[in-house]
């Protein structure tokens with residue numbers, strides 16, 4: 001499957017993208033699908049010429065995925081017990097925003113929590129081998145960071 005999207009739409013998450021057979025999806029969904037690089041987007045410049053950025057992307061290397069499994073043990077979202085096999089490698093700083101594919105910039109998230117993090121705008125920080133989740137203000141006005149007690 002390919003997703004075709006304009007560079008600004010992929011960067012901002014605002015707008016639409018097209019799948020094979022021209023189905024429309026939201027730019028936010030395209031951003032999430034492209035996050036762990038299982039899906040390589042065809043990124044278009046404003047003149048609809050494909051940009052190299054999409055082609056240069058590869059999936060998360062196995063060594064990084066193994067390191068994430070060793071650190072996170074499965075979905076890293078607070079309270080989630082889903083195993084690594086169900087999880088994608090979420091880029092804390094998206095590669096489209098020049099975030100690197102490295103252990104310090106990725107965490108494992110199950111499909112439900114991957115969607116939730118992208119849709120609700122949870123902030124994630126990784127320090128000292130712990131993944132901390134800062135909820136959006138609408139969920140917790142103090143934005144007190146949470147970790148997954150099942151993993152630490």
Ligand SMILES: [Zn+2]
Nearest residue numbers: 032035090091
């Ligand atoms: Zn993600």
Ligand SMILES: [Zn+2]
Nearest residue numbers: 075080110113
């Ligand atoms: Zn989860």
